[in-house]
Amino acid sequence: MSRIYAAFEGKRYPFYRDKFSKGRTFYTLIPVSYYAKPKESRLVVVRVENGKKQYKSYLIDIYKGDYRSERLHVAPSRAKINPKNRRRIARERKEAMQIYKTSTPKLYIRKPIVPPLSSKITSPFGTKRVFNGVLKSFHSGTDYRAKTGTPIRSVADGRVVLIKNRFFAGNSVIIDHGQGIYTGYYHLSRFKVHKGEFVQRGQVIGLAGATGRVTGPHLHFTVHVNGMLVDPLQFIDTFNGLFLQPEKI
Secondary structure (H helix, E strand, O other), X not given: OEEEEEEEOOEEEEOEEOOOOOOOOEEOOOOOOOOOOOEEEXXXXXXXXXXXXXXXXXXXXXXXXXXOXXXXXXXXXXXXXXXXXXHHHHHHHHHHHHHHOOOOOOOOOOOOOOOOOOOOEEEOOOOEEEEOOEEEEEOOOEEEEOOOOOEEEOOOOEEXXXXXXXXXXXXXXXXXXXXOEEEEEEEEEEEOOOOOOEEOOOOEEEEEEOOOOOOOOEEEEEXXXXXXXXXXXXXXXXXHOOOOOOOOO
């Protein structure tokens, strides 16, 4: 019996059979943290057969992300969160991370991934928020312009694993697409699906809104891969490369 995995930056990532292309090919999904420093890192492919390991290594260049920066100067007392809400935020973050750490072996995605909306992107992934000269956060997803009530659609087949109102994200839907891939749809005004429901690509899962900590209605769309936030648009382009002849969308 044999198995194969990749070792990168202290973590292991399984390989999966590529069902979208002809021939016997495999792929693995390896995210790189937003905070990773530019450097040359080693990726090792390990094949285990009859208890014996075979290694093949590759040098991977990690580049600095080209992200915009917002510099804000505020009074230290602004944007403080009271203890009650701080505890709520901690509970919600813990719940979400438990979800993202779980990887469903089966891939539910059968067709190229599509965007959740076709409207203008108002804030891209990775925008740095520098408060009083100190980097405090980065934009964790892609924001789409959307009036309250605009239908929001699932980008791919998957199973709904969270339906909840959260402090920052407001009404949230998280969908498990298998193999460690999760998409999130935040600030919704209404839900159109239920937890545990299997949804199809293009299915309406909710309506856009302005719930949570926002200044106006829009869709905040996120992608997690193997427990790590990644650029949603970059991920869609990369994953769709698995399809030899992507559909015209």
